Amino acid sequence: MSSADAFQQLVEETLLANAAVVALVNNRVYEAPPPKGARVFPDVTFGPADSDDADADCIDGVEHVLQLDVWAQDYGRLSSAKRIADAIRKALHRADLALPDPYALALIEVASIRAFQDPDGLTAHAVISVRSIIETET
Known part of the structure; x- marks a missing residue:
């Protein structure tokens, strides 16, 4: 497993284990969303x-920047997307x-949020x- 894969898996597992995030999106954290109509x-x-x-x-280290996209449908209101983004920030x-x-996480931070x-x-x-x-062993 690459450090990029390990990092993405860690983010996904952390979000799905966080009660505040799960309260807002249930278990709907996807690498790719379900097909149209099932989403x-x-x-x-x-x-x-x-x-x-x-x-x-x-x-030896690698910097990874990962984008998470929050999607909400509430007649264009941004408040629910902002609440979810804030819960994700608090979790990560x-x-x-x-x-x-062979990896060690030296830093994880939410660098920015845009709604x-x-x-x-x-x-x-x-x-x-x-x-x-992420520090790696050579």
């Missing part, structure tokens, strides 16, 4: 991910989490950027 809102999906070298003296930002060997209406006028969308620094 229930609100939900959270994984978006694009970036990785960069984060080596330091005597440490500087949380004391662990990755499986806006989608063009359909019904869907609220929040984009959450989650940043991590």
Whole structure:
């Protein structure tokens, strides 16, 4: 398993184990959403991910930035998407989490949250950027 896969799995497991997040989205945290017609809102999906070298003296590291997308349909109102985004922030930002060997999570933080209406006028969308620094064994 790559460090990117391990990080995404950790984020998903953390969200699904968090009572505040589950109270808002149930178990609807997806790598890819269900097909049209089977989808229930609100939900959270994984978006694009970036990785960069984060080596330091005597440490091999990788910086990962993962996008989480919150989707809610409440006639375009942003409040439910913002509540979900805030619950996700509280679950992840500087949380004391662990990755499986050979990885060590040095940092996890919510770098930004942006909420806006989608063009359909019904869907609220929040984009959450989650940043991590992961140390790897060589």
